[in-house]
Amino acid sequence: MPAQLISGREIAATIRSDLAERVARLKADTGRVPGLATVLVGEDPASQSYVRMKNSAAKEAGIHSEQITLPADTPEAELLGLVAGLNANPDIHGILVQLPLPGQIDEQKVLEAIDPAKDVDGFHPVNVGKLSTGATDVLAPCTPWGVIQMLLRTGNSPRGKHCVVVGRSNIVGRPMASLLLRRGEGGDATVTVAHSRTPDLGAITRQADILIVAVGRPDTVTADMVRPGAVVIDVGVNRVDAPDTDRGYRLVGDVDFDGVREVASWITPVPGGVGPMTITMLLSNTVDAFERSLER
Ligand code: NDP
Numbered sequence: 001m002p003a004q005l006i007s008g009r010e011i012a013a014t015i016r017s018d019l020a021e022r023v024a025r026l027k028a029d030t031g032r033v034p035g036l037a038t039v040l041v042g043e044d045p046a047s048q049s050y051v052r053m054k055n056s057a058a059k060e061a062g063i064h065s066e067q068i069t070l071p072a073d074t075p076e077a078e079l080l081g082l083v084a085g086l087n088a089n090p091d092i093h094g095i096l097v098q099l100p101l102p103g104q105i106d107e108q109k110v111l112e113a114i115d116p117a118k119d120v121d122g123f124h125p126v127n128v129g130k131l132s133t134g135a136t137d138v139l140a141p142c143t144p145w146g147v148i149q150m151l152l153r154t155g156n157s158p159r160g161k162h163c164v165v166v167g168r169s170n171i172v173g174r175p176m177a178s179l180l181l182r183r184g185e186g187g188d189a190t191v192t193v194a195h196s197r198t199p200d201l202g203a204i205t206r207q208a209d210i211l212i213v214a215v216g217r218p219d220t221v222t223a224d225m226v227r228p229g230a231v232v233i234d235v236g237v238n239r240v241d242a243p244d245t246d247r248g249y250r251l252v253g254d255v256d257f258d259g260v261r262e263v264a265s266w267i268t269p270v271p272g273g274v275g276p277m278t279i280t281m282l283l284s285n286t287v288d289a290f291e292r293s294l295e296r
Pocket of ligand 1: 170171197215217236
């Protein structure tokens with residue numbers, strides 16, 4: 001029997017409607033709503049479209065959202081000044097600086113300037129450090145945090161399972177491993193992390209009860225590399241040529257979907273899998289950051 005599909009679209013819609021209710025309740029209780037500021041430097045079309053999507057999703061959930069767009073030649077000091085202003089703004093609880101930034105700006109410096117309590121992307125070293133030491137009161141990076149929600153909401157708790165993560169980036173692979181390793185709900189897994197220097201990838205991935213692939217290369221994982229009955233989460237998004245389509249390309253993940261779905265018990269499609277979860281967890285982090293600000 002082919003694997004059951006894990007629909008990120010459906011899970012994201014459920015979480016967003018729960019978030020909208022939470023925001024409405026908070027508004028009734030406090031007279032205030034969570035605020036998200038997105039900062040875009042330059043005119044990269046992909047970044048523009050991500051930021052637009054993030055803003056409209058925030059508005060739909062009842063979150064106050066401000067989009068700040070700066071010209072591509074903005075000096076670093078000006079951006080740092082803007083971030084300082086947002087840190088001090090009591091109506092803003094989440095700050096997102098869209099990456100990549102133009103060359104004259106040191107990305108790490110900007111990420112480190114964001115108040116960790118407002119760091120809804122979870123990239124500030126304080127949040128990275130807290131997460132890797134197992135803290136639960138932390139804003140976690142949105143993509144791996146979304147993967148955890150997908151697992152929990154399909155009854156595939158990582159607890160006690162062997163989870164293999166392929167990829168060790170700061171955005172996906174590493175925080176994914178930290179989340180799976182954390183004590184408590186969504187964690188408590190035995191975790192192996194593989195990467196480009198792993199000699200026999202299949203020998204490692206075949207051990208996985210839950211296999212999470214974040215590489216950025218189509219067909220990195222094929223059916224022979226998956227243990228029968230495993231849960232497979234495909235984070236990858238790759239464009240492949242498709243001259244027969246209007247756009248001339250189609251999106252595929254890192255996993256050979258058609259082959260692997262015959263072996264796995266659950267699998268995420270691309271598109272419609274992990275993708276829709278990322279923005280949803282950004283909204284969730286913004287609401288969490290707002291609630292924590294009320295407690296302080
Ligand atoms: P990076 O390029 O930063 O990291 C890729 C990782 O894969 C690296 O750790 C690399 O190893 C490893 N790798 C590369 N080739 C191999 C191989 N042949 N075998 C095993 N491991 C390999 O990418 P990201 O983590 O940022 O993104 C990964 C994918 O996920 C991309 O397709 C990206 O588009 C997608 N993505 C999707 C998101 C979503 O919302 N759905 C969000 C973020 C990313 P090494 O460290 O040794 O170089």
